[in-house]
Amino acid sequence: MLMSQIYSPTLRETPAEAEIVSHQLMLRAGLLRRSATGIYSYLPLGLRVIRKIEQIIREELNAIGSQEVLLPIVQPAELWHETGRWDDYGPEMFKLKDRNGRQFSLGPTHEEIITALIRSEVRSYRQLPLSLYQIQNKYRDEIRPRFGLMRGREFIMKDMYSFHRNEEDLDKTYWDAYHAYERIFSRCGLETRAVEADSGAIGGDVTHEFMVLADAGEDLVLYCDSCSYAANAERAEGVPVDNGNIPENKMNKLAEEATPQASTIDQISEFLNVKSSEIIKTLIYLADGKPIAALVRGDHNINEIKLQKMLRCESLELADDETIFNVTGARVGFAGPVGLKIPIYADYAISTVINAVVGANKDDYHLCNVNLNRDFEVAKFGDLRATEAGDPCPRCSGTLVGARGIEVGQVFKLGTKYSRSLNATFLEENGKETPFVMGCYGIGVGRTAAAVIEKSYDEDGIIWPLSIAPYQVIVVPVSMKDEKQAEAARNIYKELEAAGIEVVLDDRDERPGVKFKDADLIGFPLRITIGSKSLEKGEMELVIRKTKEKLSIPIEDIAQKVLQLIKEA
RNA sequence: CGGGGCGUGGCGCAGUUUGGCUAGCGCGCCUGCCUUGGGAGCAGGAGGCCGGAGGUUCAAAUCCUCUCGCCCCGACCA
Numbered sequence: 001m002l003m004s005q006i007y008s009p010t011l012r013e014t015p016a017e018a019e020i021v022s023h024q025l026m027l028r029a030g031l032l033r034r035s036a037t038g039i040y041s042y043l044p045l046g047l048r049v050i051r052k053i054e055q056i057i058r059e060e061l062n063a064i065g066s067q068e069v070l071l072p073i074v075q076p077a078e079l080w081h082e083t084g085r086w087d088d089y090g091p092e093m094f095k096l097k098d099r100n101g102r103q104f105s106l107g108p109t110h111e112e113i114i115t116a117l118i119r120s121e122v123r124s125y126r127q128l129p130l131s132l133y134q135i136q137n138k139y140r141d142e143i144r145p146r147f148g149l150m151r152g153r154e155f156i157m158k159d160m161y162s163f164h165r166n167e168e169d170l171d172k173t174y175w176d177a178y179h180a181y182e183r184i185f186s187r188c189g190l191e192t193r194a195v196e197a198d199s200g201a202i203g204g205d206v207t208h209e210f211m212v213l214a215d216a217g218e219d220l221v222l223y224c225d226s227c228s229y230a231a232n233a234e235r236a237e238g239v240p241v242d243n244g245n246i247p248e249n250k251m252n253k254l255a256e257e258a259t260p261q262a263s264t265i266d267q268i269s270e271f272l273n274v275k276s277s278e279i280i281k282t283l284i285y286l287a288d289g290k291p292i293a294a295l296v297r298g299d300h301n302i303n304e305i306k307l308q309k310m311l312r313c314e315s316l317e318l319a320d321d322e323t324i325f326n327v328t329g330a331r332v333g334f335a336g337p338v339g340l341k342i343p344i345y346a347d348y349a350i351s352t353v354i355n356a357v358v359g360a361n362k363d364d365y366h367l368c369n370v371n372l373n374r375d376f377e378v379a380k381f382g383d384l385r386a387t388e389a390g391d392p393c394p395r396c397s398g399t400l401v402g403a404r405g406i407e408v409g410q411v412f413k414l415g416t417k418y419s420r421s422l423n424a425t426f427l428e429e430n431g432k433e434t435p436f437v438m439g440c441y442g443i444g445v446g447r448t449a450a451a452v453i454e455k456s457y458d459e460d461g462i463i464w465p466l467s468i469a470p471y472q473v474i475v476v477p478v479s480m481k482d483e484k485q486a487e488a489a490r491n492i493y494k495e496l497e498a499a500g501i502e503v504v505l506d507d508r509d510e511r512p513g514v515k516f517k518d519a520d521l522i523g524f525p526l527r528i529t530i531g532s533k534s535l536e537k538g539e540m541e542l543v544i545r546k547t548k549e550k551l552s553i554p555i556e557d558i559a560q561k562v563l564q565l566i567k568e569a
Numbered sequence: 570c571g572g573g574g575c576g577u578g579g580c581g582c583a584g585u586u587u588g589g590c591u592a593g594c595g596c597g598c599c600u601g602c603c604u605u606g607g608g609a610g611c612a613g614g615a616g617g618c619c620g621g622a623g624g625u626u627c628a629a630a631u632c633c634u635c636u637c638g639c640c641c642c643g644a645c646c647a
Contacts, residue, residue, distance in 0.1 A: 333647045513607035
C-alpha cells in the first residue's frame with residue numbers, strides 16, 4: 001500500500017474531545033473519528049487493527065470448536081419481554097418501532113436471540129454441546145459513554161454462547177473459553193489478569209473478567225499480594241469477623257447527644273470527637289419496595305450488590321426522604337438501629353463495634369454507647385461492605401492490593417436462566433425434557449485495541465505489536481525526488497510484499513521529518529529508512545519502533561531480517 | 570438525571586467581563602520559489618450564517634430568553 005493513497009489523516013495537535021491516551025492517539029494517528037457521543041467511524045488503519053484482533057479471536061475460538069454465526073442487530077421486543085430484560089435492561093437499550101408500531105431494540109447482547117434460535121432447532125442431547133459465536137456491533141445507550149472506544153454506545157463485541165446437557169459439560173467449555181481468552185489477549189500483546197466478578201445484568205453465578213491493569217481502567221481490581229486471588233472490587237469478598245459476645249461490663253451507659261446539623265460520618269466524627277470506625281452507618285433501603293435497614297461501620301462503604309444478593313430481592317434502591325422519615329421519624333442523616341421496626345441487616349464488622357455512635361431516629365440527635373444485642377438486634381449478618389485495598393485476603397493471610405483495570409473480556413456460566421425463561425429445552429437420554437445449561441463469553445474488540453495502546457505508547461505515538469499492527473513495515477525513503485532512493489524503496493517494497501509482509505511505502509513528497517513523525521505516530525512496528533549515504537554502502541536502516549533501535553543492514557538481507565523479526569514476535 | 574465547563578474556518582485557541590469599523594492567531598489546506606535524516610523557509614491565496622432560534626439595541630461573537638450539541642465530575646454510601 002502506498003502512503004499517499006491511505007486515508008489516514010494524522011493530526012499534529014490533540015483534539016480537545018479526547019481525555020485518555022488511547023483515544024487521543026487513535027484520533028491523532030487517523031484511526032478513528034467521532035460521529036456522535038460514543039459512536040465512531042473506523043478509518044482504514046483503525047479497521048485493519050480491529051480486523052487483526054478479530055482474526056486472532058476467530059482462530060482461537062474455532063480451535064476450541066466454536067462456530068461463527070451472524071445474528072440480527074435489530075431484535076423483536078417480545079423475546080426481551082419473555083426474559084423480563086426489556087425492563088431490566090431499561091434505559092440502556094436503544095428502542096425503536098417499525099412502521100407498524102412494532103417494538104424492536106438494537107441488540108445490546110444476544111442471549112435472547114441465540115436461545116430462541118436454538119430452542120426450535122436443537123431437540124436432542126445428541127446435538128450437544130454446541131458453541132456459537134459472532135463478532136458484531138452492539139448497542140447500549142450507556143449512561144456515560146467516554147474515552148473513545150473504551151466505552152462506546154456502538155461498539156464491536158465478540159460474543160459466544162454455549163449450550164450443554166449439564167453443569168459438568170458447561171464447566172469444560174467454560175475453561176476452554178477461559179484458556180482461549182488467555183491466548184487471544186496474549187497474542188494481542190496484552191497481559192491480562194482473570195478476576196472473579198459480578199455477573200450484573202447478564203446473570204449467572206460463576207464469572208471471570210479479563211482485566212488489563214492500566215491507570216485508564218474504569219474498574220477497580222483487588223488482588224492478593226501472596227496468593228492468586230483476584231477480584232473486581234465490586235465482587236471482592238470480605239473476611240467474616242466476629243467478636244463474639246461483648247462482655248456486659250465493657251458496655252457504657254446509653255446516652256443521647258445533641259448533634260445539630262451533623263448528619264454525615266465526618267461531621268459526627270468531628271462533632272463528637274469519635275473515630276469513624278466507632279460510628280455505625282444506618283442505611284435505609286427499599287428492597288422490592290419494602291424498607292429495610294443495612295448497617296456498616298462508619299469507615300466502611302456498603303456494597304449494594306452484596307446487599308441485594310443477601311436479600312435475594314429484584315430491586316434495591318436507597319429509600320427516599322419521605323420513606324426515611326416514615327421509618328425513622330427523622331430526616332436523612334439521623335437514622336439508627338435502636339428501636340427500628342424494620343428488618344436490620346448488618347455487615348460482619350458491626351459485631352466488633354463496642355459503645356458505638358448511631359443516629360437517634362430523632363432530628364439532630366445521635367446515641368452514644370450503643371451495643372449490639374443490648375440495644376438492638378440484627379436479623380442477619382453478612383458480607384456487606386465494599387472491600388478495599390489493604391483489606392485481608394479472603395483466601396490466605398495476605399493483603400489485598402488495588403489497581404485500575406480495563407475489562408477486555410468476561411466469561412459467564414449462565415446456567416438455565418435464559419433457557420428456562422425462554423422455554424428452550426432438549427430431550428435427555430431418558431426422554432426427559434431438560435433446559436439447556438448455558439454459558440456466554442464476551443470480548444470487547446475495540447476496547448482491546450484501546451487497551452493495547454494504553455499499555456504500549458511513547459511520546460511519539462502508538463507502539464503496535466506486530467500481531468495487530470495495521471501494517472508490519474513502513475518503507476521511508478528520505479527523499480522521493482532522489483531517483484536512486486525512490487527506486488531502491490520501490491524495490492524493497494515489492495520484495496517485502498512478495499514475501500507476504502504487510503508493507504506500506506511512504507511515497508509522499510514530504511520532508512523526512514514529517515514522514516518519520518507520521519510513522520512513529522501510527523506505530524508501524526518496523527521501519528526501513530532509505531537515505532543516500534547508506535544506499536551508497538549498499539545498506540538500508542531498519543528501525544524498531546518499540547526500542548528505537550537502528551540496524552544497518554545490507555539491502556539483500558533486509559527481507560530475511562524482517563521475516564525473522566515477524567516470526568520471533 | 571444532578572453539578573461544572575465548552576461551542577468562533579479542518580484542528581488547537583484568543584476575542585465575550587466593559588456591545589462599535591473589513592472577526593484574529595498558530596497549525597493544516599491551495600499556488601509558486603526554495604528545501605530534503607526528525608512535523609523547514611519565503612511570497613501569495615482560499616476558507617467563518619461566531620452551534621441554532623427568538624429578543625433587546627442605531628449597532629450583537631459579545632447582553633437577555635429558549636434550544637441543540639460536546640467534554641469532565643457525580644449519581645444517592647446519610
